[in-house]
Amino acid sequence: MSRYSNNKIDSFSENEDTVPIGSLNILSAKYESLDYEVVENFVYRDEERKKGYQYVVKKNFVRWIIFFWIGVITATVGIIIDLSIENIADFKFSHVKQYIEECNQKNCLWRPYILLLVYNVVPVLIGSTLVAYVEPVALGSGIPQVKCYLNGIKIPRLVRIKTLFIKVIGVITTVVGGMCGGKEGPMIHAGAVIAAGISQGKSTTFNKDFGVLNYFREDNEKRDFVSGGAAAGVAAAFGSPVGGVLFSLEEGASFWNQGLTWRIFFASMISTFTLNVVLSAYHGHPGELTYWGLLNFGKFNNFALSYEIFELPIFVIMGIIGGLTGALFCHLNYKLTVFRMRHLVSRWKKVLEAILVCCSTATVGFLLMLWRNDCKPSGLDPTKYAVQLNCNDGEYNYMASLWLQVPEASVRSFFHDPEESLDVATLVYFAIAYYLLTIWTYGLSVSAGLFIPCLATGAAWGRLIGIGVQFIFPGADVGKYALIGAASQLGGAVRMTISLTVILIEATGNITFGLPLMICLLTAKWIGDYFTESIYDIHIQLSGIPLMAWDPPPLSSNIYANEVMSHPVAVFKSKETVGQIIDTLKTYTYNGFPVVDGIFNLDSEESYCNNYKPNGRLRGLILRSQLIVLLQNKVFNEVPSAWDNVSLTTFRQDYPRYSNIDSIEILESERHYTIDLLRFMNPSPYIVQHMASLPRIFRLFRAMGLRHIVVVNDSNEVVGMVTRKDLTRYRVWRHRGTLGVVELRISAK
Template sequence: MCIEYLSHYKFHALNRLVERCDGNKGACIIIPLLAWLAINCVLVFIGSAIVTFAEPQAAGSGIPQIKCYLNGVKIPGLLTLRALVAKVVGVILSVSGGLSCGKEGPMIHSGAIVAAGISQGRSRVCNLDFKIFESLRSDTEKRDFVSGGAAAGVSAAFGAPVGGVLFSLEEGASFWNQSLTWRIVFASMVATFTVNVLLSALHGHPADLSNPGLISFGKFQNSSYQVIEIPIFLLMAVFGGMLGALFNQLNGKLTVFRKRYVTSNWAKVTEAVVVAATSAVIGFILIYTVDDCVPTPEEGDYEGHSQAGCADGEHNVMSSLFFKTPEQCLIAVLHSKPGSFTVLSLALFAFLYFILGCWTYGLSVSSGVFIPALLTGAAWGRLVGMAVMSLFPQMGYDYGAHSKLTQGNDIGKYALMGAASQLGGIVRMTISLTVILIECTGDITFGLPMVMVLITAKWVGDFFNTGLYDLHIQMMGIPLLPWEPPELSYDIQAKQVMNTPVLTLQLRETVQNVYNLLVNAPQLHSGFPVVAVADEPLKEGEYGRCKGLILRSQLCFLLNNKIFLDDSAQGSTPLKLKDFRDVYRPNISCLDVKLTEEERTMFIDLEPFMNPAPYTVPLVSSPLHSASGK
């Protein structure tokens, strides 16, 4: 709603400035340009500054980071209240500031942060602890909550509850947990419902439930297709896959460049402002130099074309594309009647949105890639539709009762397939994206061609490089394990990649030994195997039988609280699970604990604290075994 209102005021003010200049096309035209530039640059400057200085993890869409988190990689700062504020305020400003980006990716990250916060019932930044949901503070529960939050974010963004669930499962869960799935379904459902009620109420129809998500592809009045159209869709998918691969390649190079040269915070903010200024100038130049006033179709059409600089009864195509929020622009491209846009303007629009979208993703602003991808694809898809229309003008009229197609719907269909191809070629998400797009379309009929288009686009794209999110995960240097082991690594065994010598602890260990271990292996290992050593001497490379696993944080807790065995008090001290949960932090330190000489010679009994059934792998395990044993 913020973006909608901000954009509305912005375009309203700009339109008035433009109208004042109507008639004299001279120097006067410079005023709206400067106003546009100024507004966009200020908005993006604030948005970028918030993200860059407050919480850099709020940059981008957040989807790669959430994917990493759900797969077990902790990223500091990702799920904090500060990141939430930076994300939400940042995305409002960057979308309103006219960058080629959407608000859908950030919604997913925001949903995940909210969910993580609820599960913890406290905030470290605010130093608040509500003392609620303490039983949900474990790592597992938090991760489950984040799955649900991400799913709810997708649901809210796209009005796609099933797609949201699939997103969380596809990106996050490697184990299909049925009860978790149910909870995620419920969360997604409530999210869609809430968005629907709130938006419907804000639009004045509280009981109407007509706004399932933030973005909608609008209603296709006639959504049938014919067998002969499928090859065309597939060719579009091939093209979209190649364009997507090109997008990722360019963005990858750009990211490398940024990592090397755009390193200081101010440089990042400056780059964002430069992109904002360029976007505004390009839009302005296109509107006023490309001569593309076309007659506005008379009735039943999408309303909202802009007259800027054109005669009455006509509208300026470029202005109709640029003087809008991206979501409105997408609906215009999908649903305007044939003849609303010229070939030149659509081609230029697609090309520039491709370039701008590629340049924008990876800026230090809160931004999503869905919308620019969909817009680019819809624009060139509509071009394909126009070409098909003019080559086969009779298509869609000859097939009896089911084919009362109007030309307009035909074109929208091609725009939709183009959008799907382009997005599929860039993000390479699979079944979840299919369902999300189907739910956005609100019509199951396009399901089949959509699946085919997405599969094809992914195959073509994967032939060249990886998906955009995986690319950025690699660039960020996050050690996320992919689905398949790398080629040529199938016969590498566990013993070849593991570090030696193994740092082990015995079931009863002296305080001194434990302390030395923690000091000598600082930050390297967060857990140590606990072994029972037999009586006979161990051979080289043998460490006794594995009895359990103890975490660094648990050892630190034992040291800090001096839970040692001495002669006076045999047996383990009663401890609550809660004590451990509170100390379960990755960065807990105990290297400055004061230990007396006497204490150093005492023993610690690790048996009551260790995990007695950790997951173990034989020395000779290799991807070959896990592949055949799946």
Template structure:
């Protein structure tokens, strides 16, 4: 039976086990597999015994559905395989090694903070310098051709400049590394949750992400550089902590002991936090972001190391930027997003309803933003899937963005005295001498500088009509931009949109209450927090990030009230933008808590059964046959049959668990028993044999296995995990869920009362049960599994 035939028969997870006999005859194996193919192609809905709507697998699935899990995503295994090799290695090491290992962890975190900060420094300087060159040249063109009544020339120059710059970044994303698109936060969130997203922490991804974000911001798109820094920090952490680069096939022979999924996860968590710290100058906010949004595991030691990494990243970037700007030692450049120091707000009790109103508006606009972006994402999945179309779309967005900016500057005559100019490139346009165009000042600078302008410019710096048009246009542009084939984030666009409508509402309040003393910075900041919170649905970490960025803890209460209300309001309509994109990708992510109303669902209903099993001493040819026949990643090891048994039974007592990667390494290194007198202790075997291949193991088809080798046997007992986590078949789904969520398991054998294997549960088996909420209604559905996403 071919792999494609097997895949069409078994509509289940790529690491979910199915039935195989302990006999190594391939004909009987295939016959048993054929018996599992009944009713696999029906598209009927049936009612399960526990009341959940169960959908049968279908052949063709409409792209863009939120009710699909993708079979292409593998799980990470955060459970340490404590086999005999590892235990023997640990016994030989003394206290000195324990101290060295702990020191190495802190040193790695130090390197992560420094390198992440240097990458942020490079990105920031490139964006600043290239943007200054671009907007100065555009200003010269406008000043020159406005006198000749040929403004179409600077307009075309603006459009072509945007397209040319964005084209470079989009080509890199579309053709070199598609996973570098967007901010990367959903992918990092999935990785920390326990899902192996392909190519998400590669060096090539970091290069494309860094170059792509520069081209996106300099190209004038409604995106920011702060979100991608979180992904960049995660990639830096993943690369440094392993002491090797699989992209360049280079092993530096350091940090081998950390080449495990759970160790790598902790460093990636610290790297993501360092990225937040470098982006916003918020070391505490970075720690809280990593805890709130991503990490599946946390303890006090990890907290301290992560905080150390964020402080190092903040200090390194601060020192580098201050030296670059000619003020070495003057540490006033704590992050890429510099909102400027804000004065403490004075707010009264009667203003609390105003902050709640801002939160409601932010939640509603955030839900609308997410809905529009969701519809656009579905359209892209269905009709803009090819790389060249994605590049065309990115260039189109760049052209439309320039067009919107030009039309607003040209049609809205919003002139202000030149002394109030907040930018380095004031543009007179049609204004009188001594005045500048306020909208041109907003468009002819980076989005970060525009946020500062809305926060610090005095009341009356912008006309209400100008703000309204800007909010509408930039709101739509930002929804369109997030998801195109460029590397950019959504933090800055939403902060800019929220600051604009916050300032607009401040003007409205001033008009309604002329006697009140309105502080536009207060309402602009609250509006920015409300808009961003309504989109991403973050509360704790975002509050601390805003406080650290603005340098005023006294402004915390309005921000907290606004963010909480924005989250509650937005959750009433849909989920956060990151969760929406994760669902669109079909990633089997596990939420914090098990689905409610599932205590009547048992492991016997969730598990895949029967299972592929291996004997404690197994024939090499049989192992090779199984590995070629299926793509499953974990196999229970059971007792061998008794010699006097006339027929081999299907089930045997569980002795351990062995992974596909371990079997491949054993066969690759020819750890065979050629005769009964050969034992594993006579072979040159240690844990470094497995660590050397981590994380990219060769496929079974790449190994050269001779016919005589297939007659040999492998004693799996020294290499398997002799004490895997198991659960009885009567365990409930919430108990299964908590075990997977807390321990980061990849496989969980289900046993009967006499410890015989009766089934296997994987992450996808758990993740397919999902609760849906719509307005005041709630229910549960069982998701489909597909390999088409």
């Protein structure tokens, strides 16, 4: 019998204290699944019949229009973020530069330091307070959460407009506040929110229903739009429309189809184009269209990115280094996150930690500027805020120029600055400092992504390797090695392969360098996976989110449905009394109930004595949300007038937040009324035989994006129930090359 059977509403409370905080082997019961299955019941077929083919064409046309707007609005949000950061950072760095120049002569360098602290702390204080107190789900890049959504998990408040506002302000404040974070990752989350928002024709945040597009108020429709939004976000962030499509494919491929691919590609292209047109016009050359994405790697010439066969092993070695440093990154950040979960729980502590990290980042940068007198002749490279700090006339301090710019500009410096401008020691200090600060920053109560700090760290050590290679093979281009280092470091931490390769190919605009990028990303992933999960997966596991892996656990063909399933099953008769429905919904937290003919009492002694006593022949499956709507609208057999008004719109009205069963008012006299569930249930739910193997159930579940699978015996009688939590509790466990399957515990938190 499954451990989760008899999942009564308070069944977890006794175990709460024994659940270790920060364990990777816990599943949280609070996460529910999305319902991707179309319930082809009586009302659905009725709508189809009444509205006809014209309705299908209209719906499809509106879909394309929505994808167009997803592209445009996502790009617009990207532009707002980009220009805000550019202008505020410009003001800040110019001011700090002016103070440094003045105080360099007068020996009062504490003044620009204090100024830098103020300029950094004020925005970070605003951003982290908003995240901690107003919308904690806006924390970080949002990529792990979007990944979970595409996987089929409901993440509360993830796609609300309020979350988008906080995210936008949060990203601007974090980057302007000089922290090790980028604006690119959050664009994926922003795109997802925009898509979910405009496709539904209503806003929960503003409590406004425009009364349009209600035919898209279903999880499967919304999910398609969200995939388009996430792709448009990647496209705007990196100037990478194909990378955007592949990102959505890599993260949510279970529901892919050709039509959806087209629409997502369309949204991504529109997003890149809109961003390009507006930013090109803003920067004074409207006709040229040279701003493909928010992240600009600068122009690599064809020579810089050409490579020879002998360099391939060097790229592999760099991939190994990226994998190792990435795994260490994940491990250290995991330890830190567990510490945060245990000791930094209150909101004010979270804000305080963000301020502490912000001050430390500014202090480390300032100390390195003062300590490392890396003086270069002025005009050697196009740095915007060059300061003379501790250098002779006609020179500028290179280390200072690295810190007095946004992190993206530092990445470009490592890729393109002339060979003479970067010393070995500068690169070493920068790489170590940035690596450690990024570990500390990720997971703080601020909105920011990981891509840019990882790229900056990797570009620094990659360039260092380039200098070594150049020493042995004069003439090698160091920028190319900086790019490989950047890719390896990022790949070692996030472990994305297909989409990241294409994103980097599109961002560099050079297809021939695709092979080296793929080699280093694959190597970094393999090496990193040997030691730890990816940074995103670690955070997902720490939150206890039941994310479904790509494949079933290995060597699990001998585990059968009857070992995985829950039994006994809470079921309803095809014509059920209102009282019984209410009592069952109040007793159990389940969201799906098989509808059967011929039934025995779930709580009777008899049912518990015999594990596999069948519950009657399966007729269909009904969802909690459908039952709530039926009860709310009093669609009882004894009230014929209520039947006339039931349509799909009735069920979509409250989507996605249905009332709680406790808030539904039913008169005592109505408890004996009945509801004909046959009309509203899903008449053909997915089922498996009780002897089906775990890999088979897993694949069916994953490929169809299911929420429930009913287990039946040879006579089509219900014997068990399988949901996402039953399948995700078997997790592959890897440690130093050993592979095993670990069974997770479940927590109500």
